[in-house]
Amino acid sequence: MLILLPPEFNGLSQYWKRFGGMCRWLVARPKLSRYGKRYRTQYDDLRPDHIGFAWQLQRHINLKGKSVLEIGGSNYPAEILFDDLRAAKWTCVDYLQYWEELNDGTNPAAAVGDTADKSGSRSFPLEEAEINFNAHRYCKFSGNAADIPDYFTEKFDVASSLCCFEHVHQLDKVIENIYRSLRPGGTFCTFFGPIWSGPLGHHYWLNKRTNFNHIGGDRIPPFTHLLYSEEEIRRYCERLVLPHGNKQLEALCHWSYHTDKLNHLFYEDYAALMERSPFSHWSIVPYWRHYISRKTMAELRSRYPGYKRFDVSGIFIEAVK
Numbered sequence: 155m156l157i158l159l160p161p162e163f164n165g166l167s168q169y170w171k172r173f174g175g176m177c178r179w180l181v182a183r184p185k186l187s188r189y190g191k192r193y194r195t196q197y198d199d200l201r202p203d204h205i206g207f208a209w210q211l212q213r214h215i216n217l218k219g220k221s222v223l224e225i226g227g228s229n230y231p232a233e234i235l236f237d238d239l240r241a242a243k244w245t246c247v248d249y250l251q252y253w254e255e256l257n258d259g260t261n262p263a264a265a266v267g268d269t270a271d272k273s274g275s276r277s278f279p280l281e282e283a284e285i286n287f288n289a290h291r292y293c294k295f296s297g298n299a300a301d302i303p304d305y306f307t308e309k310f311d312v313a314s315s316l317c318c319f320e321h322v323h324q325l326d327k328v329i330e331n332i333y334r335s336l337r338p339g340g341t342f343c344t345f346f347g348p349i350w351s352g353p354l355g356h357h358y359w360l361n362k363r364t365n366f367n368h369i370g371g372d373r374i375p376p377f378t379h380l381l382y383s384e385e386e387i388r389r390y391c392e393r394l395v396l397p398h399g400n401k402q403l404e405a406l407c408h409w410s411y412h413t414d415k416l417n418h419l420f421y422e423d424y425a426a427l428m429e430r431s432p433f434s435h436w437s438i439v440p441y442w443r444h445y446i447s448r449k450t451m452a453e454l455r456s457r458y459p460g461y462k463r464f465d466v467s468g469i470f471i472e473a474v475k
Contacts, residue, residue, distance in 0.1 A: 207316050207345065208234055215341050217241045220311040223335050224248075225299050225328065225344075226318025232275070232292050245287065245310070246294040247280060247302060300324040302331040310335050315344035319424070319469075320357065323417050326427055333432040336475045342433070347442055347468030351420035351458075353377050354467055356410040360402055376444075377464075379410040380454060421463035424471070433473040442468035 208230060211217060218240040227248035235244045278286045280297025284305040287293075299322065313332045322328055332342050348354040348366060353376030359365040373394055378387050384407050396402040409416070419427075421440065428436050446454075446465045454464045 204230065204316065205234075207314075208239060211312070211314055211343060212239045214343070215312055217312060221245070221309060223306070223310040223313045223332070225313065225315040225332065226321075227294050229275075235292065242291075244275075244292045246275065247297060247299045248294055249296065249298060298324075299331060300327040302328075302335060306331075306335040308335070308337045311337055311340050313340065313342040315346065317346050319344055319346040320349050320355075320417065320419070321415055325417060325419070325424075326430065329427060329431045329433075333473075333475055338475055340475045342473045342475075343471070345441070345468060345470040349421060349424070349467060349469060350379070350416060350418045351422075351461060351464055352442075352467035353444055353446070353464070355379055355416075356406070357413075357416055358406045358409040360398060360405040364398055364402060364405075374406060377450070377454070378406065380457070380464075381450075384411045420458070420461045421466050421469065422461055424469055428471060428473065431473070433475065436471065436473035439470040440466040440468070441470055442466070 219242045221243040222235075222241050222245070224244065224246040225248075227246045230244070235241050275292045275294050276286075276290050277294045277296055280295040280301060280303070283295050283303050286295075287305065287309075313336055319325065336342065348357060354366045355377075356379040357366055358374075358378075374391070375382070382390075387407065387410065388403065391403045391406070425438050428438055440463065444465050444467065451464060455462060
């Protein structure tokens with residue numbers, strides 16, 4: 155099968171450039187500049203979106219004196235959390251084995267145990283949360299957020315999550331656990347993507363420089379995971395000169411067709427999850443949007459009846475208990 159690139163393909167790179175600032179809500183240029191000079195040379199895995207999200211949390215909620223639960227670890231330096239944002243306590247629940255399996259050095263975490271990693275946090279199994287929760291101001295608990303223990307009930311003022319929810323299975327349970335962990339009046343904020351229903355939803359990743367962020371330059375078509383079979387993509391990529399050759403093709407096929415590290419939820423699925431959640435006050439905002447041709451949109455809607463928002467790659471959710 156000859157794969158013809160749809161008209162929207164050439165626009166993906168420009169939309170990614172806009173996404174590089176993580177949408178206007180997340181772009182914090184004065185603070186990014188300040189934090190960038192201060193931290194990014196020391197913490198090479200700290201991305202601009204991490205800094206922008208942290209600053210906007212502070213601006214939007216005011217983290218001063220707050221106890222924060224983070225779902226999915228972003229490895230924030232302790233200086234940002236406690237000196238700049240002035241949070242009282244920061245607790246992270248992250249599936250640390252994910253990073254070991256990814257094994258490209260993207261987010262190196264300390265071995266689970268009472269040893270601080272370079273962010274200043276300490277890591278423990280989630281089963282040991284009750285033992286270690288009060289012993290450390292900044293710690294990560296390695297485990298599934300669907301298994302957050304009862305001990306966390308109403309322990310936090312704020313819950314946050316960055317670029318995580320597209321990976322999470324049992325998301326309904328995770329949202330329930332976040333709600334339970336918040337004190338009355340507590341706020342939950344998350345942004346994440348690329349989601350499965352968007353053109354980059356396969357989340358293709360080979361390494362820090364070769365991944366879905368830069369896919370436009372490789373001439374790999376959008377919606378590989380939704381519109382094409384693995385055989386079709388393999389045949390198409392044989393005609394390309396990929397910078398990393400077969401490794402790059404195998405990574406694309408793995409993420410598009412075989413990985414269990416994506417939940418395959420569409421935009422409307424996330425909205426339905428929040429509708430069913432215990433949160434009575436919540437909002438969902440699409441961002442990182444793409445131009446999709448009428449022909450491509452019609453084909454997607456025909457293949458996946460009931461779904462319409464294929465132009466969206468990212469989601470921002472805010473909810474109040």
